[in-house]
Amino acid sequence: MSDAFADRLLAWYDQHGRHDLPWHHDRNAYRVWVSEIMLQQTQVTTVIPYFEAFMERFPTVRDLAEAPEDDVLSHWSGLGYYARARNLHKAARQVVQEHGGQFPDDQETLETLTGIGRSTAAAIVAQAFNKRAAILDGNVKRVLARYHAIPGWPGKTSVLQQLWQHAEAHTPTERVRDYTQAIMDLGAMVCTRTRPACEDCPLQTDCLARQRDEVTLYPGSKPKKAKPEKTTWMLILEDAEGRILLERRPPSGIWGGLWSLPEIDPAHGVDELQEACDRNLGLSCAEPELISGFRHTFSHYHLHIRPARLTVTGDATVADSDRLRWFFRDEALTLGLPAPIRSLITEPEQTALL
Structure with a gap:
């Protein structure tokens, strides 16, 4: 075979x-x-x-x-x-x-x-x-699961073992x-995830899933869990020179090691952002200007990003220079930035809400 x-x-x-x-x-x-x-x-x-x-x-x-x-x-x-x-x-x-x-x-x-x-x-x-x-990448798993009609989600150990056995054999x-x-x-x-072109497949005569008219049942789906919804303020802080304050994220976790915008607990209202900047970052700022928010989806949760632009009115010195640093926009765009943060930096002209 x-x-x-x-x-x-x-x-x-x-x-x-x-x-x-x-x-x-x-x-x-x-x-x-x-x-x-x-x-x-x-x-x-x-x-x-x-x-x-x-x-x-x-x-x-x-x-x-x-x-x-x-x-x-x-x-x-x-x-x-x-x-x-x-x-x-x-x-x-x-x-x-x-x-x-x-x-x-x-x-x-x-x-x-x-x-x-x-x-x-x-x-x-x-x-x-x-x-x-x-x-045995994702495409190969799908081909073999259908060809041999192997039920179950490939992330399950017993299913994965069967797929590896067939991968080795073929x-x-x-x-x-x-x-x-x-x-x-x-x-x-x-042999695509949806609408597979079985009539064009060289393996169609022996494919068990096709013989049983059950192609869409294989491979089995991952058990679904509702993704949590989270919210955060992201601050576009600009100093008198037009620089933006960026924060390097921890080496592990979401966006690990990348530069991002400083975040503030979503429990704070917009009228508390100035106080939070002073308390958390040691920066005095003018009143915030809200930018259109959006939702970014990670593998494990949805993040609702609420951007706010603030101009620093006093000393722009930050205590943690290893974690927090000022960058001109052109300089910032050469760094490792998550795609949503890159968009916020390159499109500051987004429609303000307030």
Whole structure:
């Protein structure tokens, strides 16, 4: 079965697969690795311009390892899931320090690098070194869950184990590089999450989900939980020179390590923002000007952002210069900024509410 599965998939790939993605050019472990990390939770069309800009700035693993974290985060800004960028930076330093700047070509060693799990390590082994290794990203999980009619959410250990068994069984010994790209392409282009094009699938005759007319039942959905709703004030504080005050967030957690706007407890009313700035930041400010608020969704909750612009009227000195710093707008935009914060900084002309 595995031979027929792989043969048909490869024949389809030769005619319909993606052969000209940016990371296919000058293919090496570094470029494959960066693409794989970027493609986690992110679609190919979104990744391509980020990948190209990233490679232009950090063409080798040594360039990435030696770069300041702010520079790395800046080139990641907008891709989200910023822990990926921090882990990428850490792993680059590991490759340089522990492996002389050369990526290991075996899966077990690759899995010791920060942020590289089983499937990513296998993708590097297969794509960069053309060695047999089974991958199991989101697209592959969907293909295999439907083909074998495996019930349940793939995040559940018992379901995941079954999927890995099938992934291992179907992975061929020849053309492994093409096969791994082929099964990812099939999931992305044909066996899609919604409205799969089963009539175009090279595996349709044996696909159990299609035979049972139950394609949409696989893979099983993650148990749903209502996302909490949170609210925060975000302050656009400007001094007499036109600089904006930014706060570096803690290294872990949401937007870890990025620069953001100072936040104030949402329990404060708008008439209390001046007092809060004085008490929390030691800054005297003019009356706030409210900016149109919006909701930003994270993986675990929704955040309602209430922006307010305040002009500092007195001394602009802040006590914590490591955590809080003034930046001119152009300078700020070179930093690692979350996408919503970048928008607030670049679009200060938003319609004021008061």
